[in-house]
Amino acid sequence: MAPSLDDFQGRHGGGVAKRSKVTIVGSGNWGSVAAKLVASNALKLDSFHDEVRMWVYEETLPNGKKLTDVINRENENVKYLPGIKLGKNVVADPDLVHAVEGADMLVFVTPHQFVEGICKRLVGKLGKDVEAISLIKGMEVKREGPRMISSVISDQLGINCCVLMGANIANEIAEGKFSEATVGYRYDRAVAAKWVQLFTTPYFSVTPVQDVEGVELCGTLKNVVAIAAGFVDGLEMGNNTKAAIMRIGLREMKRFSKLLFPSVKDTTFFESCGVADLITTCLGGRNRRVAEAFAKNRGERSFDVLEAEMLHGQKLQGVSTASELYEVLSDRGWLEMFPLFATVHEISTGRLPPSAIVEYDGNSLEVA
Numbered sequence: 001m002a003p004s005l006d007d008f009q010g011r012h013g014g015g016v017a018k019r020s021k022v023t024i025v026g027s028g029n030w031g032s033v034a035a036k037l038v039a040s041n042a043l044k045l046d047s048f049h050d051e052v053r054m055w056v057y058e059e060t061l062p063n064g065k066k067l068t069d070v071i072n073r074e075n076e077n078v079k080y081l082p083g084i085k086l087g088k089n090v091v092a093d094p095d096l097v098h099a100v101e102g103a104d105m106l107v108f109v110t111p112h113q114f115v116e117g118i119c120k121r122l123v124g125k126l127g128k129d130v131e132a133i134s135l136i137k138g139m140e141v142k143r144e145g146p147r148m149i150s151s152v153i154s155d156q157l158g159i160n161c162c163v164l165m166g167a168n169i170a171n172e173i174a175e176g177k178f179s180e181a182t183v184g185y186r187y188d189r190a191v192a193a194k195w196v197q198l199f200t201t202p203y204f205s206v207t208p209v210q211d212v213e214g215v216e217l218c219g220t221l222k223n224v225v226a227i228a229a230g231f232v233d234g235l236e237m238g239n240n241t242k243a244a245i246m247r248i249g250l251r252e253m254k255r256f257s258k259l260l261f262p263s264v265k266d267t268t269f270f271e272s273c274g275v276a277d278l279i280t281t282c283l284g285g286r287n288r289r290v291a292e293a294f295a296k297n298r299g300e301r302s303f304d305v306l307e308a309e310m311l312h313g314q315k316l317q318g319v320s321t322a323s324e325l326y327e328v329l330s331d332r333g334w335l336e337m338f339p340l341f342a343t344v345h346e347i348s349t350g351r352l353p354p355s356a357i358v359e360y361d362g363n364s365l366e367v368a
């Protein structure tokens with residue numbers, strides 16, 4: 001029988017009797033907003049402990065104070081989410097192992113390049129029934145092939161891992177502006193229901209979909225399309241061109257996802273994690289913004305320099321994902337099938353000028 005909304009909101013209490021302890025693993029821009037969403041629900045709902053711990057990668061602020069101390073004193077992540085109160089039940093902890101001690105539910109939300117190192121430190125430290133969810137966009141590419149971040153978490157820690165992706169520019173959600181998200185789950189509907197319950201607020205509407213890889217690949221690949229959209233903006237090519245880039249990008253997202261995982265569902269691309277996230281990222285996200293600056297500077301200032309200058313410690317994901325994607329495409333002989341993805345990488349690494357974003361062979365785009 002298909003799940004009803006009540007099932008997903010936990011109103012029938014299916015398997016959610018135990019009070020779960022939640023830890024957020026990460027405390028950047030989105031990590032802090034996730035903590036705020038979860039903390040407001042943890043206080044309201046009987047199925048969760050009030051206290052939500054948040055692991056903080058410790059930093060010393062310019063005034064000499066530790067970020068963790070400031071978060072706990074002011075209830076605000078002054079570096080990554082200034083001006084927003086997180087909720088008094090959020091407790092920042094710089095000790096990763098201590099932060100996850102006794103937790104039943106782990107929310108992973110760090111830039112993807114740090115996940116493997118974090119998981120290594122957590123091996124053997126978690127309870128056996130711990131459930132995880134990844135809000136992380138990106139993939140890991142090794143000689144053996146690409147792995148999604150949820151699989152890195154699952155495989156390294158031996159735990160189930162769902163994903164949450166969507167049209168979610170963190171600062172807008174922090175201000176309580178309405179948005180939607182998608183939870184991707186593998187087998188267990190009750191587990192998905194609990195994550196939906198934990199994240200849903202009147203301004204954050206979460207829908208479950210049984211398609212982990214589809215949801216995660218949408219969230220990951222759209223950052224590459226956003227880099228292309230930024231090039232178009234930097235070159236002042238206008239809205240028609242940007243819409244074309246978004247359409248072509250969506251096609252490549254779908255084609256790549258289905259080649260890598262034939263189980264990926266067409267319908268996933270119409271959820272918040274798909275077309276909606278693509279649109280918001282190509283209109284407003286940090287990847288688009290930095291790529292715009294790159295194109296305006298005719299590629300003469302590198303992405304590393306622009307990232308450091310414009311993002312103040314926040315991380316770009318689109319450029320590293322384009323590089324990882326390029327490795328997969330070359331390795332599998334798929335480069336010609338993905339001209340937009342390949343061109344983004346070639347521009348980002350200085351092999352082609354930004355104007356090349358509209359100069360590849362359009363015919364190859366029509367491959368089904």
Ligand SMILES: NC(=O)c1ccc[n+]([C@@H]2O[C@H](COP(=O)([O-])OP(=O)(O)OC[C@H]3O[C@@H](n4cnc5c(N)ncnc54)[C@H](O)[C@@H]3O)[C@@H](O)[C@H]2O)c1
Binds near residue numbers: 026169
């Ligand atoms: N910000 C958004 O609007 C948004 C929205 C949806 C998804 N995401 C995704 O969420 C994930 C996390 O992004 P974010 O916006 O929370 O982070 P961020 O880019 O704002 O901040 C970077 C974080 O990395 C931490 N860090 C730096 N060096 C580290 C190290 N060596 N080890 C571990 N951590 C280190 C910093 O302390 C900081 O917490 C990314 O995958 C991103 O794509 C972000």
